[in-house]
Amino acid sequence: xxxxxxxxxxxxxxxxxxxxxxxxxxxxxxxxxxxxxxxxxxxxxxxxxxxxxxxxxxxxxxxxxxxxxxxxxxxxxxxxxxxxxxxxxxxxxxxxxxxxxxxxxxxxxxxxxxxxxxxxxxxxxxxxxxxxxxxxxxxxxxxxxxxxxxxxxxxxxxxxxxxxxxxxxxxxxxxxxxxxxxxxxxxxxxxxxxxxxxxxxxxxxxxxxxxxxxxxxxxxxxxxxxxxxxxxxxxxxxxxxxxxxxxxxxxxxxxxxxxxxxxxxxxxxxxxxxxxxxxxxxxxxxxxxxxxxxxxxxxxxxxxxxxxxxxxxxxxxxxxxxxxxxxxxxxxxxxxxxxxxxxxxxxxxxxxxxxxxxxxxxxxxxxxxxxxxxxxxxxxxxxxxxxxxxxxxxxxxxxxxxxxxxxxxxxxxxxxxxxxxxxxxxxxxxxxxxxxxxxxxxxxxxxxxxxxxxxxxxxxxxxxxxxxxxxxxxxxxxxxxxxxxxxxxxxxxxxxxxxxxxxxxxxxxxxxxxxxxxxxxxxxxxxxxxxxxxxxxxxxxxxxxxxxxxxxxxxxxxxxxxxxxxxxxxxxxxxxxxxxxxxxxxxxxxxxxxxxxxxxxxxxxxxxxxxxxxxxxxxxxxxxxxxxxxxxxxxxxxxxxxxxxxxxxxxxxxxxxxxxxxxxxxxxxxxxxx
Numbered sequence: 032x033x034x035x036x037x038x039x040x041x042x043x044x045x046x047x048x049x050x051x052x053x054x055x056x057x058x059x060x061x062x063x064x065x066x067x068x069x070x071x072x073x074x075x076x077x078x079x080x081x082x083x084x085x086x087x088x089x090x091x092x093x094x095x096x097x098x099x100x101x102x103x104x105x106x107x108x109x110x111x112x113x114x115x116x117x118x119x120x121x122x123x124x125x126x127x128x129x130x131x132x133x134x135x136x137x138x139x140x141x142x143x144x145x146x147x148x149x150x151x152x153x154x155x156x157x158x159x160x161x162x163x164x165x166x167x168x169x170x171x172x173x174x175x176x177x178x179x180x181x182x183x184x185x186x187x188x189x190x191x192x193x194x195x196x197x198x199x200x201x202x203x204x205x206x207x208x209x210x211x212x213x214x215x216x217x218x219x220x221x222x223x224x225x226x227x228x229x230x231x232x233x234x235x236x237x238x239x240x241x242x243x244x245x246x247x248x249x250x251x252x253x254x255x256x257x258x259x260x261x262x263x264x265x266x267x268x269x270x271x272x273x274x275x276x277x278x279x280x281x282x283x284x285x286x287x288x289x290x291x292x293x294x295x296x297x298x299x300x301x302x303x304x305x306x307x308x309x310x311x312x313x314x315x316x317x318x319x320x321x322x323x324x325x326x327x328x329x330x331x332x333x334x335x336x337x338x339x340x341x342x343x344x345x346x347x348x349x350x351x352x353x354x355x356x357x358x359x360x361x362x363x364x365x366x367x368x369x370x371x372x373x374x375x376x377x378x379x380x381x382x383x384x385x386x387x388x389x390x391x392x393x394x395x396x397x398x399x400x401x402x403x404x405x406x407x408x409x410x411x412x413x414x415x416x417x418x419x420x421x422x423x424x425x426x427x428x429x430x431x432x433x434x435x436x437x438x439x440x441x442x443x444x445x446x447x448x449x450x451x452x453x454x455x456x457x458x459x460x461x462x463x464x465x466x467x468x469x470x471x472x473x474x475x476x477x478x479x480x481x482x483x484x485x486x487x488x489x490x491x492x493x494x495x496x497x498x499x500x501x502x503x504x505x506x507x508x509x510x511x512x513x514x515x516x517x518x519x520x521x522x523x524x525x526x527x528x529x530x531x532x533x534x535x536x537x538x539x540x541x542x543x544x545x546x547x548x549x550x551x552x553x554x555x556x557x558x559x560x561x562x563x564x565x566x567x568x569x570x571x572x573x574x575x576x577x578x579x580x581x582x583x584x585x586x587x588x589x590x591x592x593x594x595x596x597x598x599x600x601x602x603x604x605x606x607x608x609x610x611x612x613x614x615x616x617x618x619x620x621x622x623x624x625x626x627x628x629x630x631x632x633x634x635x636x637x638x639x640x641x642x643x644x645x646x647x648x649x650x651x652x653x654x655x656x657x658x659x660x661x662x663x664x665x666x667x668x669x670x671x672x673x674x675x676x677x678x679x680x681x682x683x684x685x686x687x688x689x690x691x692x693x694x695x696x697x698x699x700x701x702x703x704x705x
Contacts, residue, residue, distance in 0.1 A: 034092035034099070037068040041088040042080065046070055077106055111139035111192040117534070119170070119185055119199035120518065121572060121582060123238070126205050130172035130179065136187035137194055143187035150181045175203045180237060197577050207235035207242040218252040225249045323384035323430075323482025326368050327672045329664065330620065332377040343368045345483050346440075348547035353399070353407060353442060358510060360454065361546030362387040362396075363431065363443035364483045371403070371439045378423070378434040378665070380672040386455045386479040386546075387445050388507060389426055393452040394445045398424060398433060401440040416655065423655045425669060429480075432672050434655070434665070447510035455480035456506045456515075456543070458573055458581055459488060461497040466589050469559045470530075473500070473585075475517055475571060476552040477538060480505060487549060499595040504581040506573060513576035514540050517553045522569045530556040565590045617680055623667060626687060630663040638690040640666060646686040 037053075039046040054067045070088070077086045090101035117135035124130055136143040145168040147154040154170065156163045161173050172179055180203045185196040210232040216224045230242035326343045333339060346365040353365060363385040387394060391414060398411035400422075411422040411433075423434040431443055445452070459476045474497065478484040492498075508515065518535035522528075536553040543551060555571070565588050574580025587594070618626075630640040640663040644650045649666060656662035670683060 033063060034066065034094045036093045037066060038091045038093070039068070039070050039088055040091055041070075041072070041076075042084075042086060046088075072106055074108060077108055107140050109140050109189065109191045111143055111187065111189050111194060112137035113194060115185065115187070115194070115196045118196040119183055120520070121200045121202075121574070121580060123202045123204060123570075123582070123584075124175050125239070126177065126203060127174045130170075130175050130201060132170040132183055132185075132199060132201070134168045134170070134185035134196060136168060136185070139187070139189050139191065141189050143189045143194070146186050146188075148184040148186060149179075151184075154183075175201075177203055177205070177236065179203050197574075200580075202237050204239040205233050205236040206239040208232050209242050209244070209246075212248070215250075215252075222251055222253065223249050224252045324364060324366050325382045325672065325675055327380040327382070327668060327675060329377055329379070329668045329671075331664070332375050332379055334374060334376055337374070339370065339373050341368070342370070347549065349549070351401075351440075353444075353547070355444065355545060355547075358447040358452075359444050360447070360510075360544050361442060362445045362454065362479075364481060365440065365442045367440045368438045371437070373438060375436045375438075378436050378659075378668075379438070380668055381433040381435060381441065382430055382672050382675075383433070383441070383443060384430045384481050385443050386481050387443075388453040388455060389428065390451070393447065393449050395448055396426065397444050397446070398422060398431075399442050399444050400437075407442075423652065425649070425652060425673075427673075430673075432669060434669075450509055450511045452510045453507040453579075454544075454546075456508045457485060458504045458506055458583075459485075459499065460501040460571065460583055460585070461492045461495075462500045462589065464496050464498045469562065471527075471557045471559065471567070471589060473519070473555045473557070473571065474552050475555070475573060476550065477506075477515060477543065477573070478551070479546060484549070491550060498593065500585060500587060500592075501583045501595065504573075504583070506575070506581050507579045508543060508575055509578050510544065511575070511578060512540050513578060514538060515543060515573065515575050517555075518572050519555045519557075520570045520572065522557065526560055526564045527567065527569075528558045528560065530558055617671060617674065618667060618683070623664075626667065627661055627663045630687075630690070631661055642690050643686060646689060647683075 037051075038048075039051065050070055052069050052071075056065045056067070057063070058065045068090075072086070072088065080086045086106045087103040088106065089103050092099045092101075115135060115137055117133050119132040119134055122130060122132070132147075134145060134147075136145050145164070147164065147170045154162060154164075161176070163171050163173075165171060168185070170183065170185075180201060182198040182200050184198045187194045187196075207230040210229045212226045212228050215226050218224045226248050228246055230246065235241055324343065324345065326341070328341065344367050346367060348361060348365060351365050353361065355361065363383045366381065366383055368379075368381055387396070389396075396413040397409045398413065399407045400410045401407050411420065411424060413424050413426055416423050421436055425432040433441065435441075457476075457478045457480045459478065461474045461476065462472065474492075476488050478488060515538040516535045517538070519529060519531065536555075538551055538553065542548050557567070557569075567589055568586045571583040571585060572580065573583075630638075630643055633639055640656065641650070641653060643663065644653060644656060644666050647666065647670060649656075649669060656665045659665050
């Protein structure tokens with residue numbers, strides 16, 4: 032007999048009759064009455080169950096002939112965690128090579144379903160027999176095609192949420208191959224003929240290797256057109272005459288160069304003496320060796336009769352307590368110039384490099400200065416400068432130039448306004464110069480892209496006996512709170528064994544973002560299978576989760592390969608520590624004064640300092656320049672600071688010449704003026 036009543040029992044307790052929802056109908060096939068009963072179970076009811084028991088419900092049907100119980104239905108709270116257990120990683124593969132992109136989805140109830148996206152388009156194995164998805168959710172491409180070059184994303188989803196992995200860039204490259212040789216050309220008058228070929232069968236694509244060898248082949252040949260001649264007495268006389276003329280011209284050129292240099296040396300010394308006698312003070316430019324900072328003191332900044340002992344120095348972040356709040360981060364070195372409190376009659380220009388990617392929408396930038404009491408104050412909010420301010424800043428892609436009439440301790444600090452705010456990190460790979468054991472360490476440094484950070488690591492690696500094994504790379508690190516990951520791949524197992532126990536290493540986000548920690552790096556330890564092993568080929572990947580990444584292809588001999596030693600030596604070279612007097616400025620003093628005198632007065636035709644600022648791309652600071660006694664002097668000071676110590680006077684001369692000034696000889700000095 033059919034059931035006349037249906038009840039629910041959950042966790043051993045009967046559900047109240049009022050909580051049952053009953054629907055009655057008639058079975059279309061048998062004509063018998065049918066009854067459907069359901070109940071709603073809330074999350075709170077499930078969460079009340081403690082211990083190892085799970086929440087369950089059971090259906091009990093009753094009729095006059097007895098009762099029947101259903102199986103227990105267990106109810107669990109669905110979820111899907113955020114982090115993937117394994118994410119796909121970028122790959123570079125050759126044409127027709129197989130590709131395997133692993134993906135282990137986040138833990139969840141019910142278990143997540145996995146699908147793959149290629150450049151945001153769904154990958155459907157039923158439409159493309161060249162791809163399939165394994166039971167472990169890995170995406171497999173049987174034979175890589177050029178069309179498979181794309182960004183691949185693993186997507187996990189269940190009834191609760193949908194999660195995306197970090198995208199993995201797959202590049203399918205094609206190595207170049209030579210076309211067949213052409214036919215030999217006709218035999219020429221020089222008794223040679225040639226043939227050629229092209230690197231086009233196929234041409235290299237997507238970073239593939241160029242063809243090795245030459246594209247032109249020549250050989251000796253003989254034919255009726257090939258003429259063999261012997262040099263006669265007339266030819267010898269002709270050659271001797273030509274050589275004699277060439278030697279005379281060369282001697283004449285050397286004499287002219289010597290005369291020009293003598294005149295130039297005499298002019299420079301006269302200008303220097305005149306500058307010292309008339310002014311009584313000297314301009315100064317200071318640039319610590321390879322530190323990325325400099326201080327330019329123009330000739331009219333120090334009062335007459337005053338003598339100052341000027342210094343410029345860098346501080347390690349751990350030696351100076353610079354408080355950073357919220358999303359603030361240190362973007363520049365901490366720099367001191369002094370002595371503090373000295374009287375300056377004109378602004379000096381302090382140059383500091385920085386590692387920020389300037390963007391008004393992403394950053395709020397502040398210049399901080401330490402007070403006499405030791406506290407740090409915001410003395411300038413970049414972008415909101417006023418002509419009356421004691422400080423002014425010209426911000427460029429890799430450096431900032433601060434005008435100040437007060438010396439002291441400064442730093443550039445950025446506050447992220449969005450996750451798009453990014454800092455430039457310089458990635459460097461070092462390894463031992465000499466390897467005396469089976470173990471071989473590869474150190475990957477992640478530094479702020481500033482000269483002082485680079486110099487510190489270069490000096491440290493010299494002490495450790497390290498060498499640079501790859502060209503440095505730049506990575507843009509965003510304020511996304513995601514860590515930096517580093518991994519090593521494609522290590523030949525027959526020659527080397529990686530001692531890394533996990534698939535990747537991580538540097539926490541805050542260790543990088545606050546900008547106060549030095550020498551941030553990870554070490555990958557490899558072990559040689561045999562002491563005779565000297566060739567190492569592998570890949571090192573560095574990437575920010577859901578952000579930018581870089582790949583290093585290592586292929587070198589650990590015992591004799593020093594191809595990157597020159598880069599290391601270049602970074603360690605000394606610069607020009609200090610220049611005093613006329614040599615501190617690229618523009619000779621008298622020429623500088625002529626430019627200032629000509630361009631300071633306003634000109635109705637626009638041939639004044641405003642047009643010069645526009646030509647030098649400094650027209651965003653016109654109000655600041657106009658507030659000074661000599662706007663042209665401020666522009667020239669900034670030009671000197673931007674180009675110290677290797678300024679290009681030709682560029683400045685072209686800018687001045689293009690102003691249309693009636694005095695076309697601004698860049699010349701007569702003997703009378705000297």
